[in-house]
Amino acid sequence: MSLLSIEIRKTFRRWRTYIGFIVVAGAVILLEVIIKLNETRMAQNFSHGLSGDFLISGSVLNAWVITAFIMNSLYIHVPFLIALVAGDMVSSEATSGTLRFILIRPPSRSNIITAKFFAMLFYTALLILFLGALCVGIGLAFFGGGDLISFQTGMPHIVILPAHVAAASTVMAFLAAILSMSVVGSLAFLFSTLVDNSIGPIIGSIAVVILSFIIGNLPFEFLESLRPYLFTTYMGIWQLLLNSPVDWGEVGKYALALLGYDAAFFAIAYFVFVRKDIKS
Amino acid sequence: MSEAILQTAGLGKRFGGRWAVKDLNLEVNAGDVFGFLGPNGAGKSTTIRMILTLLLPTSGNVRIFGKDARENRRSVLSRVCGIVEKPDFYLYLSAYKNLEILGSLTRKVKRDEIFGALEIVGLDSRAQDKVKTFSHGMKQRLGVAQAILTKPDLVILDEPTSGLDPQGMKEVRELVLKLSKEHGTTVFLSSHLLTEVEAVANRMAVLNHGELIAQGPVSDLLGGDSSYYSIQASPVEGAVQILRKNPWVEIVSVGNGIDVRIESKRAAELNKLLVTNGIDVASFAAKRTLEDYFLKITEGASEV
């Protein structure tokens, strides 16, 4: 067994790991059922929101629109589910005392921390893909396909992606969302190597995420100068992929920034862990 | 000539301003069952953590199989295993799965080997049960199974009998002796119980307040044939008078009872002496606590 597969097995043998999947499933099913029950009224409101001269093929409320809508509503909440597992990745073994049993065996601490980090990324990716598959799957079953109408902050405000590109755009958006959420995971993972309890890293990383969301969105000039340094600024990367045309330069910049944060958080976690005195 | 399997040189660890272990020079030879004796807080676990690379020593170094343990961590630790403090496992996994995961960090382990290790500690029938359902004693035994799973040349056990009932303690001790005799494994065992070290070890070191007090063959350090006894007798004065008349009895203290030091083989003789002289002997027990041992060591030092 490779270290990575050991870490992944351990992660997926824990009940905690499934909380994220259960919450995601519950939320998505609930949202889509509610939308389905109010389909006509919501479609009317939605069409009113659009100026009259758009030509929309298929239903206005379709799988792609609803998926984008759910992603928008959940991307504040999903970080909790990521932190729940990532923040526990190292600290749970310190708390339970199993770290002592692992670290007296031959594999180096560098290899162990790296394997744990990739197991965390694996969980993050799986959760986001699960979210995506569920949104789209139920969406297609309930509402069918159609054009993806999305609301963007830039100009123009409303973007319509024709049905034949909507699927590809959605897939890319979810892949980007994995990258975006991996930063939350890395941060929680870093905190997890710093302390020997699980609550601290989970609360700590969520607090940091919320705080930087707030700082990044407050309309003060001196706070705006901070925006380029907040990782939350780049977490909206997936929305860029629902634009038309996609500004690939901007996507690249966001992706690099997110990867940079991932690398930085992991590097600190790595050096802390490799030098750490195991006192638990 | 026996070779040194484990050596510490000037090993020390400071937590904040306090030295938990200071200038420790241990030498464990191939084939030893080495008793590492010390009261709670003496620094036994801290020493073991340094030996197994969990803690970075503040001073000194550890050599295992003649190699620096930190510099050759991988090759050294592939031949060493143990338990550090209480046995903690993945509670949500079965005993089998725990051993599989931990063992596979050292090398490939076969199903038979896992069951073999579980059988040795009497847990084979519980292999598929989650460790969550195990008692402390069972976890302690699983800890031993984990330590011997990959058949290491050096096994380090940190107070493996703590929290066990007398029967459990006896089983662990027998297991240690078996490992040593049948497999030639070198065992380093820490304990706060003198009787335990005496029962299993051929060599020992005594640690107190982080410092090494004595090291050598158990028989030398425990004075071989003389030992302490505690006697409850009445009348006390009468008993003391009789004991005083016999130069082979050394009275250590007279309080509630009488503590004496005699050659072990004359214990029965002493008992008979008191009884035949009309003294009621309520109890007559060998006293072998670490405190007595410390007393003896400090006495020995002042005699020089």
Ligand SMILES: Nc1ncnc2c1ncn2[C@@H]1O[C@H](COP(=O)(O)OP(=O)(O)O)[C@@H](O)[C@H]1O
């Ligand atoms: N992580 C730590 N931080 C501070 N002091 C510690 C730590 N671990 C152990 N100590 C201290 O070091 C001393 C030795 O402890 P320990 O090695 O656990 O003793 P033993 O195993 O012999 O009972 C004790 O005084 C203990 O309080």
Ligand SMILES: [Mg+2]
């Ligand atoms: Mg201890």
